[in-house]
Each structure stands twice: as structure tokens, then as C-alpha cells.
Amino acid sequence: MPAVTDEQVERVRALVASIPPGRVATYGDIASAAGLSSPRITGWIMRTDSSDLPWHRVISASGRPAEHLRTRQLELLRAEGVLASDGRVRLTGPDSVRHVFDLA
DNA sequence: AATGTGACGTGAC
DNA sequence: GGTCACGCCACAT
Numbered sequence: 001m002p003a004v005t006d007e008q009v010e011r012v013r014a015l016v017a018s019i020p021p022g023r024v025a026t027y028g029d030i031a032s033a034a035g036l037s038s039p040r041i042t043g044w045i046m047r048t049d050s051s052d053l054p055w056h057r058v059i060s061a062s063g064r065p066a067e068h069l070r071t072r073q074l075e076l077l078r079a080e081g082v083l084a085s086d087g088r089v090r091l092t093g094p095d096s097v098r099h100v101f102d103l104a
Numbered sequence: 105a106a107t108g109t110g111a112c113g114t115g116a117c
Numbered sequence: 118g119g120t121c122a123c124g125c126c127a128c129a130t
Contacts, residue, residue: 003127027112038125039112046111048128058111066111073111 004041008034012045015101019057021080023099024089026061033101057099063089 011034019025027042036042046055056076059065064087065073074084082089082097091098 028114031112036126038127040110040126041112043111044127050111055111060111061113069111 004036004045008036008041009045009049011035012042013049013053016046016053016055016058018101019054019099021054021057022082023097024057024059024077024082024091025099025101026059026091028061029099029101030058033103059089059091061091063091 012030015025015030015033026039027046028039030036031039031042034042042058046053046058056073059073063084064070070087074087074089077084077089084090090096
């Protein structure tokens with residue numbers, strides 16, 4: 001029995017793909033929406049299987065991208081209108097760009 | 105089997 | 118707002 005099922009991976013992929021341009025979601029949001037037991041699993045999936053996804057719309061809850069992605073991710077986000085102040089995307093407050101998944 | 109690593113999160117301070 | 122410790126969990130050595 002695999003620790004992470006293909007179905008869960010597909011669910012994560014679908015969720016990431018469903019994030020509209022100009023919005024972002026956190027690893028934790030995706031983990032809970034996909035039924036994963038830990039946000040780290042989301043990170044693991046993105047690390048291994050992110051090739052054909054808008055991975056740049058997935059960000060840590062602090063709004064700060066991991067160091068090895070910092071430049072690239074902020075550039076891609078800026079290109080679709082997501083502004084970062086001091087290398088940090090605003091995930092709290094009225095001007096938050098955080099995406100909330102609708103559980104239809 | 106044990107330890108290390110990581111695209112994370114939360115709570116304490 | 119920031120740092121630190123700890124929990125978390127799959128994978129690699």
C-alpha cells in the first residue's frame with residue numbers, strides 16, 4: 001500500500017490546476033482540501049511532480065517562497081499581477097490574493 | 105532499523 | 118513583524 005495514493009496525487013494536481021491566475025494557495029490549504037495528512041506531502045508532490053502545473057501559485061503560509069525558488073516564483077507571480085512587497089506575498093488582510101477552494 | 109532531509113505549519117516568546 | 122522548537126510525513130542513505 002503506497003503511503004500516498006495516485007488518487008491523492010491527482011487530487012492535488014487538480015486543485016493546483018484550478019487556482020485562477022492572479023491568486024495563490026498555501027501548501028496547507030491544498031493538503032486539507034485534498035485530504036492529505038500533512039502539508040509536507042503537498043511540498044513533496046510539488047517537488048517531484050510539478051512539471052506541468054502552475055506550481056508558482058502555491059506558496060507557504062508565511063507568504064515567502066522557499067529560497068531556491070524565490071527569484072523565479074516571484075517573477076512568475078508578478079507576471080500575472082501578484083505583487084510582492086519585500087519578497088513576500090500578502091496572504092492576510094483585505095488585499096489578500098489567497099485563493100479559497102470551493103468544495104462543490 | 106536509524107538518521108537525515110525537505111517546495112510546511114503552528115505556537116511560544 | 119521575527120526566531121526557534123517541535124510536530125508532521127514520505128523518501129533517501
